[in-house]
Amino acid sequence: MYYVRKMAKSLSSRDLIPIGEMARRTGLTVSAIRFYEDKGLIEPVRTGGNQRRFLRSDLRRVSFILIAQQLGLSLGEIDQEMRKLPYGRTPNARDWRAISASIRGRIEARIAELERTRDRLDGCIGCGCLSLEKCAIYNPDDKLASQGPGPRQVLAQ
Amino acid sequence: MYYVRKMAKSLSSRDLIPIGEMARRTGLTVSAIRFYEDKGLIEPVRTGGNQRRFLRSDLRRVSFILIAQQLGLSLGEIDQEMRKLPYGRTPNARDWRAISASIRGRIEARIAELERTRDRLDGCIGCGCLSLEKCAIYNPDDKLASQGPGPRQVLAQ
DNA sequence: ATGCAACCTCAACCTAACTTGAGATCAAGC
């Protein structure tokens, strides 16, 4: 009897992490962690009293979220990356290498885009046209490539 | 008399632009133009019947907004840049050169930041640690440099 | 067995940059 009670205590305190401790250990706020659960990024178990308990692997999962966020991915994109893994597994070192490589592509692309903008801006500084019709910055390469909210097309002046 | 009427007509139809035409000529929606006015970025005059009428210089002003937005400035930052100009003048070619130079700085900085991240990621691909404690991406240079909403500090795993 | 910190849910609020809709008015051609 004593033995069983001890086992039970050991299991719950060593491997089931309450949300406050998760917050302390990840640097997130409690509300942010709940928010991520809401978005389906983590799925803690619950105690009989309905309190969240996280597994150690959730720390790894949260680490992944934070790092990917740092790399500029939205929570939606992060969710997608994690769901690519078989059985919704928490990413391990091998997965991380694969995902990192794909993220590297995004970074490269973003850098290239900014470099193009910078070069166009250099040409533009001498020009000072401020005409949407002619501006190389406002009219990058593709005309009318419209997506999402925001300015749609270009004519002006 | 005839002369005066002609002048008046010439003035209003050539130089006072209704919001719909502004929209057509800038590619913005009517609601976006009203929104920019709301934010203080443009200040059209009004007709007796309370309709907005824009000056030709407002086309230039809107061009500036759109180009600066393309360069990654928020509407607030754009407003600040425009208010730097004496008498709230619409930016001309000389102003544009000054502002462009300052914007170029931001772009350079952003590129440098992404390059650092990319290089850290390269180191990280081989590591696969996924530990917030050690991760070079999540722990760039400065610890606890917290600003705005979002993750605050780092400990984990 | 009790006190209190930690936890729970749900709703509302926040910024940015707009859009959408309702209900009313204006301007211009015929």
Next chain:
DNA sequence: GCTTGATCTCAAGTTAGGTTGAGGTTGCAT
């Protein structure tokens, strides 16, 4: 003068990534 399209205001909705607060419950140590 009438119709019709363009405009007007004002309120509410949208997405992302959360925060804040109210009001209520749990869990653990003493």
